[in-house]
Amino acid sequence: MSKGSQRIAATFERLQAQGRKALIPYVTAGDPFADVTPALMRALAEGGADVIELGVPFSDPMADGPVIQQAAERALARGIGMAQVLEMVREFRRTDGATPVVLMGYANPVERYGVERFVADASAAGVDGVLIVDYPPEECEAFAGQLQAAGMDPIFLLAPTSTEARMAHVGRIASGYVYYVSLKGVTGAGHLDTAAVAAMLPRIRAHVSVPVGVGFGIRDAASARAVGEVADAVVIGSRLVQLLQAAPKDEVAATGRRFMAEIRAALDEAAQGAHA
Numbered sequence: 001m002s003k004g005s006q007r008i009a010a011t012f013e014r015l016q017a018q019g020r021k022a023l024i025p026y027v028t029a030g031d032p033f034a035d036v037t038p039a040l041m042r043a044l045a046e047g048g049a050d051v052i053e054l055g056v057p058f059s060d061p062m063a064d065g066p067v068i069q070q071a072a073e074r075a076l077a078r079g080i081g082m083a084q085v086l087e088m089v090r091e092f093r094r095t096d097g098a099t100p101v102v103l104m105g106y107a108n109p110v111e112r113y114g115v116e117r118f119v120a121d122a123s124a125a126g127v128d129g130v131l132i133v134d135y136p137p138e139e140c141e142a143f144a145g146q147l148q149a150a151g152m153d154p155i156f157l158l159a160p161t162s163t164e165a166r167m168a169h170v171g172r173i174a175s176g177y178v179y180y181v182s183l184k185g186v187t188g189a190g191h192l193d194t195a196a197v198a199a200m201l202p203r204i205r206a207h208v209s210v211p212v213g214v215g216f217g218i219r220d221a222a223s224a225r226a227v228g229e230v231a232d233a234v235v236i237g238s239r240l241v242q243l244l245q246a247a248p249k250d251e252v253a254a255t256g257r258r259f260m261a262e263i264r265a266a267l268d269e270a271a272q273g274a275h276a
Contacts, residue, residue, distance in 0.1 A: 004153040004175035005128035007100040011050050012177065012211045012232065020271050021228040022177075023048055023264055024213055025256070026104065026237030028055040028071035029088055030080030032245045036252050038091040040244070043253035045099040047260025051177075053131070053235065056085050056105030063133045063157075067238040071245070082113040086125040093126035102129035102155060102176070119146045129153035129176045137169045144173045157181055158204055160196070171207035177233060178208050183216045192217035194226040201230055221266035228267045236263065 015022050025044050029037050041052050057075035061068060089101055103122060110118050110132060122130065130147055132140070137156055144154035153176025158167060160183070170178055182197050197214055204212055214227045215235030224234045240259060247255040 004148045005100060005151060007098065007128045008051065008102075008153050008176040011100055015050060016211075016232075021231065021267050022050040022211070022213065022233035023224075023260065023267060024051045024053055024102075024215075024233050024235045025049050025240050025260060026053040026055060026068075026215070026235060027244065027256070028057060028068060028075050028241060029085040030057060030075035030078055031071040031241070032074065032247070032252060033249050034075070034078040034080060034084075036249065037088045039253045040256050041088075041092045041099075041101070042096060043257040044260050045096055047257035048264025049099065049260050051100045051102060051128075051233070053102045053104045053237070054085065054089065055237075056082060056103055056109050058106045058109055060108075061106060061133075065238060067241050067245075071241050082109050082118065086121050086127075089122075089125040089127055097126075100128040100176075101126065102131055102153075103127055104131040104155075105133070107132055107134050115143065115146070119150050119152070123150040123152055127152055129155045131155040131157070131179060133157065137166070137173055141173055148175060153177075155179060158208075160200065162204075164203075164207070167204055167207040171209065174208065174210055177211040177213050178204070179235060180204060180212055180214045180231070181216045182214050182227070192223050192227070194223075194230070197227060198230040221262055224263045225266045225270040228270050234263070234267060 044052055057072040057080050061072050129152055147154045155176050156170045156174045157179050159181045211232035213233030213235050214231040218224050218227055218236050219239040227234050243255055243259055244252055
């Protein structure tokens, strides 16, 4: 039986061997235009993204700030549901068999689609990991096991408020990577306190053996570089979604590629500086 995604594990192993950090952009499936997502995903990978988090639109994304909430609303208004999201992954896979794809979303669309059907169809489409925001690890060990048996990684969030018990639980069942939410509150909010992130990561790593990605509050090359100095991966969502939303349709992919290239260059410079 496969234990999670080989693509995610191989990606982190390769980066680690190179002394580099993973760059993980988040985009909402079907936003800013319904038919642009596979081309945008390709452009993000070309720009230097190592893993792509693809948001499954949901009408009540309570952990997300206004930028990503509005992106989900726009996508839902265009009729983007789970079936369409999986088709976008299949289309991306026709030309990219290497870049891992993680679906990020909420329990409701998965349960409406049917959990067994979701696991089978997501695996067949080429999904590598699944992060369900409102599935606490204590309640989804069976789901995590189903994902891993189908070659996908269950990815979990940890936050500044996470207890040692929660970290230990995540450490037991997570694979791929864990996503540390560096701020209390919703996505896209507040200011990044890199000292607080740096202090938290050893506590997480005491319980978690997989790589730790950090997101929320990373908006530019400088904040990405600061987080890259302490984390294994940098996750960028709200700022990218904002930039894409402002772009004309024929510029969406190029906008995503340029932003990724800028962040990738900053992360690699920081890595070179650390090894100089």
